[in-house]
Amino acid sequence: MSDQYIAAVDQGTTSTRCMIFNHEGRVVAVDQKEHRQIFPRAGWVEHDAVEIWNNTREVTAGALARADLTHDDIAAVGITNQRETALVWDRTTGEPVYNAVVWQDTRTDAICQELGSRGGGADRYKAKVGLPLATYFSGPKVRWILDNVDGARERAERGDLVFGNMDTWLIWNMTGGVDGGLHITDPTNASRTMLMDLDTLSWDDEIAGEMGIPVSMLPEIRSSSQVYGNVRPRGVLAGVPLAGDLGDQQAATFGQACLAVGEAKNTYGTGNFMLLNTGTEKVPSKNGLLTTVCYKIGDQPTVYALEGSIAVSGSLVQWVRDNLGLIGSAPEIEDLAKTVEDNGGAYFVPAFSGLFAPYWRSDARGAIVGLTRYVNKGHLARAVLEATAFQSREVLDAMNADSGVDLTELKVDGGMVANETLMQFQADILGVPVIRPVVAETTALGAAYAAGLAVGYWSSEDDIRTNWAEDKRWEPQLDAADRERLYARWRKAVTKTFDWVE
Ligand code: G3P
Numbered sequence: 001m002s003d004q005y006i007a008a009v010d011q012g013t014t015s016t017r018c019m020i021f022n023h024e025g026r027v028v029a030v031d032q033k034e035h036r037q038i039f040p041r042a043g044w045v046e047h048d049a050v051e052i053w054n055n056t057r058e059v060t061a062g063a064l065a066r067a068d069l070t071h072d073d074i075a076a077v078g079i080t081n082q083r084e085t086a087l088v089w090d091r092t093t094g095e096p097v098y099n100a101v102v103w104q105d106t107r108t109d110a111i112c113q114e115l116g117s118r119g120g121g122a123d124r125y126k127a128k129v130g131l132p133l134a135t136y137f138s139g140p141k142v143r144w145i146l147d148n149v150d151g152a153r154e155r156a157e158r159g160d161l162v163f164g165n166m167d168t169w170l171i172w173n174m175t176g177g178v179d180g181g182l183h184i185t186d187p188t189n190a191s192r193t194m195l196m197d198l199d200t201l202s203w204d205d206e207i208a209g210e211m212g213i214p215v216s217m218l219p220e221i222r223s224s225s226q227v228y229g230n231v232r233p234r235g236v237l238a239g240v241p242l243a244g245d246l247g248d249q250q251a252a253t254f255g256q257a258c259l260a261v262g263e264a265k266n267t268y269g270t271g272n273f274m275l276l277n278t279g280t281e282k283v284p285s286k287n288g289l290l291t292t293v294c295y296k297i298g299d300q301p302t303v304y305a306l307e308g309s310i311a312v313s314g315s316l317v318q319w320v321r322d323n324l325g326l327i328g329s330a331p332e333i334e335d336l337a338k339t340v341e342d343n344g345g346a347y348f349v350p351a352f353s354g355l356f357a358p359y360w361r362s363d364a365r366g367a368i369v370g371l372t373r374y375v376n377k378g379h380l381a382r383a384v385l386e387a388t389a390f391q392s393r394e395v396l397d398a399m400n401a402d403s404g405v406d407l408t409e410l411k412v413d414g415g416m417v418a419n420e421t422l423m424q425f426q427a428d429i430l431g432v433p434v435i436r437p438v439v440a441e442t443t444a445l446g447a448a449y450a451a452g453l454a455v456g457y458w459s460s461e462d463d464i465r466t467n468w469a470e471d472k473r474w475e476p477q478l479d480a481a482d483r484e485r486l487y488a489r490w491r492k493a494v495t496k497t498f499d500w501v502e
Contacts, residue, residue, distance in 0.1 A: 031062030078244025130291030244450030255446030308395025329343025
């Protein structure tokens with residue numbers, strides 16, 4: 001088997017990629033394609049699920065071609081995905097009834113408020129599902145689709161419609177679609193719907209009932225690592241075992257080898273997501289974090305995590321590129337930021353989807369504060385990068401408070417970790433070393449590990465630990481007084497975004 005490879009499909013918020021890994025966990029080939037971001041009105045974000053499925057097929061074929069491999073060379077394929085993004089489709093025609101409603105979308109605010117007003121407020125379901133009532137999660141999005149698409153509720157009640165996050169949509173298509181595709185998910189994805197009981201890993205009838213979602217629409221919850229079935233005969237991966245499924249942030253945690261209690265990673269993608277492995281213990285948060293499933297490998301006990309979710313980090317750089325035209329490509333943000341020494345007093349709080357952890361305020365909207373005539377575009381670029389680091393500091397503080405243990409270092413991954421200025425500032429503002437692994441694309445790697453473990457390509461989690469290797473480490477250089485002074489300004493800037501949406 002060692003001359004074979006593992007494929008992973010990473011269906012992210014802005015693009016879909018396929019990566020092929022070897023036994024050492026190194027990247028052999030990658031292909032990637034962006035999809036359209038659809039913004040029908042302020043606060044709404046949608047994706048065309050058919051476009052995403054077509055891109056998935058294209059990049060899978062592309063990655064195989066680049067590595068000069070065929071399906072015979074692939075021992076298994078794993079899926080990882082943007083979580084919470086909700087899709088409803090017809091199980092007999094395979095057609096979505098509406099675009100996928102993306103995790104960043106805030107249209108369900110009224111639904112969340114109404115559910116909370118029945119008692120318990122934002123914490124109504126928290127003890128069971130680990131999440132506050134917020135626009136981020138899938139359940140209320142499904143409710144919105146059933147309430148707003150003509151005939152959808154009746155079709156759902158008749159059993160014609162099914163729900164899935166992007167993992168479920170891809171797996172269903174990859175395993176045959178209308179010709180018997182598997183309608184399944186894993187506990188990491190299910191734990192982001194607000195519909196799964198964290199203890200039993202099964203759908204909660206009562207919550208689904210309150211949200212008006214027929215349980216018959218929901219996928220079967222399998223483990224994150226097991227052979228679910230084989231890829232359909234027509235696909236480029238025809239016959240390959242489909243054997244791993246993890247939400248992208250949990251996949252990155254797995255790929256970063258955060259396999260012991262107290263190990264944490266921070267992924268810098270469209271948003272930022274810090275996850276702390278809390279082992280088989282489900283730790284409730286008192287500081288604005290989420291309790292979520294980290295992974296479940298085969299029939300081994302469930303491993304949980306605390307998560308700090310930040311809605312906007314890399315997508316702020318894209319916004320500066322696409323909506324302001326201040327830079328021509330995302331990496332140019334660093335060049336622009338390096339033209340100045342500091343932020344010139346400007347703070348950019350990107351509350352585009354309200355604020356997620358640790359605030360959970362859907363009434364917040366973005367703000368740039370501290371402007372004077374002195375501030376130039378270099379300072380703004382610097383403030384854009386700093387926003388990611390400051391938000392991560394807020395999450396790290398919450399994590400330390402919830403777990404009762406101070407993290408002494410932080411593993412980082414994702415696209416933005418190539419940005420040295422950001423990584424140095426991150427270490428400065430956290431006050432702990434920041435460590436980047438050799439393979440920074442740990443999301444796809446984690447999904448590959450889940451699939452490879454299920455088919456015996458890797459024999460145990462020890463292989464993951466052995467394969468993990470440090471590439472670079474940034475030590476904090478800022479003195480503590482300066483660190484706290486800057487951070488206090490940030491905290492003040494955040495308060496300026498509150499109460500913006502009535
Ligand atoms: O919860 C949303 C998250 O899964 C999205 O990740 O990497 O697509 O920004 P990413």
